[in-house]
Amino acid sequence: MKIIVPMAGRGSRLRPHTLTVPKPLIPVAGKPIVHRLVSDIAKVLGEPIEEIAFILGDPAFFGDDVVESLTELAEGLGAKASIYRQDEPLGTGHAIMSAKESLSGPAVIAYADTLIRADFDLDRKADSVIWVKQVDRPEAYGVVKLSEANEIVELVEKPKEYVSDLAVIGIYYFKDVGQLKEELQYVLDHNVINGGEYQINDGIKRMMEKGMKFVPGKVDEWMDCGNKDVTVETNQRMLGFLEKDGEELVAPTVILENANIVEPCFIAEDVTIRNTTVGPYVSVGANTVLENSTIKNSIIQSNTKIMNANLDNAMVGNHVVFDGKFETVSLGDYSEMK
Known part of the structure; x- marks a missing residue:
């Protein structure tokens, strides 16, 4: 199992704290956000982690001290640390493809701006699991649409009309993340842009169109670290x-x-x-x-x-x-x- 962690953003909503420290390294309850997230995911997966790939931004901001911290985190979990750079902020899909050399085999992709409490129960028959949390205001989130068989059939960003109250929290499992890599390469090659950026959702939608099975996973707690108050x-x-x-x-x-x-x-x-x-x-x-x-x-x-x-x-x-x-x-x- 691999864990892929896109974390190249500057965290502008958490300024002034992120002017000098990348948001994923801001401590919460005594431990940096990304350290706590990755450690918790490794714990609930309950299987060996062979590699953790971190996707960072500008080396002037994500410097040697950040690389050292992340390397220690991965090695402390018995995994190899791989460091990649997203040179331009061109979206979630572009960020993941910045680590394309590591995109093979089973993997969890987790964005490093939230914390969770959960017991992961991976559906090994599914091609992918997308973790969701029930929310009060689904129109403010990206949500999933489910079939009668409880499979994800659509991803809808900030729906104006009710689709579901299950919000995507930014943690995904892929039985073979190489399939996502193939579809995201198509997105990049054909300049498929939404909201001015290359999105992970466009790769996922292409996987769905090919009949791949996506199912929801649910977390007990989903905690944001987007701004000071939250x-x-x-x-x-x-x-x-x-x-x-x-x-x-x-x-x-x-x-x-x-x-x-x-x-x-x-x-x-x-x-x-x-x-x-x-x-x-x-x-x-x-x-x-x-x-x-x-x-x-x-x-x-x-x-x-x-x-x-x-x-x-x-x-x-x-x-x-x-x-x-x-x-x-x-x-x-x-x-x-x-």
């Missing part, structure tokens, strides 16, 4: 899941001085907390200092100092100095507010 919400939900799983979330090297932690919280190594209440639903990165503050439902990254703060629904980057009485903030790396 990322903070996802952090909250993930901490709740990890607490139920019995994970140890507070590092043994945390220094507490007249401090109170209201669980669940993730507190990384060598954090100092003085005269402060932290939690619930707070993630704090390594080597951070929190003083004379109350912080809840927030993400605080590494090497940051926060003083005299009352924070809720906040997201604070790395190497930040924050001293003030602000409440809802979103501060990127190396910011100072004194």
Whole structure:
């Protein structure tokens, strides 16, 4: 089994945090989004992963440190890491074809901007599984249309009239991803463009037209990391899941001085907390200092100092100095507010 991870986008909706760090490497509940996604997929697949192919963007932004981090992730799961580049942002289909040397055999394709909780039950008789989640506003999503046999017969992007309430979440299984590669090559060669880009859906639709069997897979939880507010919400939900799983979330090297932690919280190594209440639903990165503050439902990254703060629904980057009485903030790396 292979895992293919397109992650070349800059994450503009999550600025200023993605001005210095690619969105898939933003930490949620103490672990970068892409690390958590890939690890969770590998866990629920329940079979050896031979290769993980990461599709990155501009090397000036997705540099050697990103490559090193992703290589360690793959090797930690017993897999080979392959690194590809999408030189231009020409769509989901174009991104996947940037990794065409790895497009063979059984594979999961997963876009690195969401997190899931699921038990994958692969239908080995199907040519593909497309994972979906029931949503309240299907008109805001791409959805699947099902036949009476519970097979996917159509993909509809943001339907104006009701088709179904099952939204495509961006995770796909292909019994032979080489078949998708063949159809996406046709899309590229014949300049089949939708929304100004080459789309994975156009390759999938060609597979459907040839009679290949697509079935839905369902996830228990689907969590977005598209902007600050939903990322903070996802952090909250993930901490709740990890607490139920019995994970140890507070590092043994945390220094507490007249401090109170209201669980669940993730507190990384060598954090100092003085005269402060932290939690619930707070993630704090390594080597951070929190003083004379109350912080809840927030993400605080590494090497940051926060003083005299009352924070809720906040997201604070790395190497930040924050001293003030602000409440809802979103501060990127190396910011100072004194």
